[in-house]
Amino acid sequence: MLRRAVAVELEVTKELNKLLCSVEAAYLSIVREVAVYAVMNNVTSANKLHRLFYYRCRSEYPSLNSQLIIQAIRQSSEIAKSFVERRRKGLARKPYPEVKAVSIRFTEFTWSYEQFIRSTAPVRLELSLLGVRRVVWLRPHKRFWQYWWRVLSGEAELASTLMIKRRANKWYAIFIFKLKPKKEEPESIVAFDINENTVAVGRIDIKTTVDKVAKWNRQYLTPQLYTIKTDFGRLARRYERVRNTIIERLKPHFTLPDGKYVNVTNTREYRKRVKRLRERGRKVGRVRQIANELTKTPAIIITEELGSNPQESMIEDVGRSKLRHRIKQTPFKKLEKAIEGKALERGSKIFRVSSYRNSRVCPIHFTRLESTNDWHILYCPKGHYVHRDHASVMNMAWKLTPEAWTKGVWWNMKNLNKNMNWRKHEGKSNTIIPYFMAKILHTTLKEFKASEESPAMLARGKPMNPTGEANEGGGEGDLARVSS
Template sequence: MRVTRTVVLKSERLPKKVFKIFVELEGMYREMLLQTVLFAVQNETTSFVKLKAEKYRFLRELYPQLPSHYAYTVCQDSALRAKSFLKRKKKGLAEKVFPEVRNVSIWLDDHLWRAGLTVIKIATHKGWIEVGLEAHRHYWKTVNSGWKLASQARIKPDKKERRLVVYLTFHKEVEPYEAKSWVSIDVNEDNVTALIDFTPVIFETGLKKQTLGYYYRRKRVQERWDNRLGPRNRKKNKILRKLREGDKKRDVRLKLARIIVEEARKRDAGIILEDLPKNVQNKMLERIHDKQLRHRIYQSAFLGVQKAIEEKAREYGVPVIRVNPKNTSRVCPVHNTVVKYEDGRFGVCSAGGEVWHRDVLAVWNLYLRALQGDGSNAPSPEGFFVDGRLVPLASTATSDAIWISQSRWLRWNSLPPTQSDTLSHKMKR
């Protein structure tokens, strides 16, 4: 199985004359893209081969000074955009008759660029231009861990910093293994709970506090600058961009996903996730009217955490299955009876009196549903045998859960420096 990863790099600050060439290149590429996307949507052409046959000569005559392979990459880009738009239009999700081409990055095939470790050469209408790259830890780690550089790349001029943003794609072959055990995952607003070696581990994410902090901070900024300069002003937008809420939450998701997948890989285990619908937040908000709580739920990104875990699992070859999450936090796995919640996230089994934490209860039920769906029998009230030992369910209700604070598991997943172990790559010719 082939997996891919995109690494984003920035170039060194470019001289004005050199940067102007890339700005001109972007303008020509955008114009070709506009013409080709419009044609593809009008004629419902989603095949790159057909689109190239129809528009190649037109694109070459439009900008004859460009290398010919830009006509190929424009057709590839246009075919994907047209296919996506027509699919949305068929479902009734497209608001306009034709798609808007807003974000443009220049596609490069293997005839339009050459790469070294910290340098890239790009073919332009002014000839080949070599640009230095500012490498970072994530890039070095990708280079040093068996990933191979793909033949296609993308670039985009950053007019504010006078740099190029370079998107490099890496790929590698991964052999998935057959799971010998399972790690069930329950994603919540403020934590992610995992059942590892039959011990519930609760990773505190702190996203509830973080979401509310950014909510009130944005509100203060908006009230201050809207009163002075009106609702649309650059000063307010500049301050809001510096908050970087999305980047910090993304960092939490990616690091947590890596910890969970690595622990599963060590045990030759698969991962069990809840089978959540795409609009899970909307369904949760139907009966909630509190404005602050609605904002917290909307920003909780349950699917974002699951997606991060799935992508990392695919990279490591870890199997992933999904099970129905209905009532996993309401039914006692020991007695199959209702758990009554009276105070916070702790509930009491109506039959046996066991005290269950809501998230611990969920991961056990997810695990047991996966076993039953695999054809195995349900466990008895005393527990079930694994490798000759009895795993009692009732004992794990509250006492055996391990709580890990955000600061602790974030340090656990810190990246080691790898520049000294860099593999040497020769410049393509």
């Protein structure tokens, strides 16, 4: 099941705003206290924390709903586990977690879940706040109605847990929709390759391909090859210059008596200025745009197997620090995850193939490409030039072909042996397929080609139904006799 969160603004009066603020303060106080205790005493189990803190919190906040106290303790357990994991990896700077903001979790017992899901057009809900049940009106928008229509049509479900969160002095209700993956017939085959500033795409439209084959006047099919400009590398360079400018401006304020400077990046003033930058928001916007572009129609989507941390393997042989920084800032996994989620939502299927030598082999002749003065353009020994990114996406599509064809043209490269000596195999035949069989196939493909003199099928042939266009009167039997 896919999950999508939709935030809807609440219409809040002054009295309701004070009530929500009181609930938020009590809820946040419980989360902070329990999270700090869990980390300090190494008790991260939600059940143990519930036994330790539930009755104390009930006596301290008697007007707060018991279900809200239970959810606060569970949320504290999740925060403690996350903090312990980050501290184990060396990413935590402080000995205990600091919870600055929190989302109030309402279970199905603390808000009108049953009444909400039975409504055709829900515009209000009821919340249990400090011993009273309050009606709160919503301000639904287009995205909410889109997912609600899926709920009404049976394509999605609404989760029973509702989250209420305050942001910029406005209150929002966050609904969680569980979407059922669609099952659609693929309309195209899409292969994409992620680079520093572009995403190379190779698209083959299945319906168009069938139409072109029916015209029988094309011997080869050329896929649609194009690139989507992302500028992740240029974005990283730009914000690097911005951060360096901020550091230079703050340096005079953090000078030590011996003339040296404090590490400005650890100061509060630096973090306060950097958090206003929109680098993360811009990346997320571009990632979603690319995911939407590649999954517009149901398709078979092919990409490389990146692994858990692709940036580390890419920067192993890179010496320049700036290039290493740009590679680290490119969101490979985030883009792949976004495309995978959109693919499941829209009825596409994603497949991963090996990344071994995708951009170093000619996708037409399956020979090793040679370098040129341009890093993006490579030369094929058969006498033509190939763009590195286009070769990569085409070779990904080749690797999705049946196993026998893969063995025939990839010289046992399916073993993914990265230490394979390429020159050792050059000029040798494939031991899996006999030589005489390969010779017969080569001669057949070379000599017997469709042309205007001998087309693949009759250019002006009559329909193959012997009874004309009629379907009655024994046409099926005659057709079977002719076919045999």
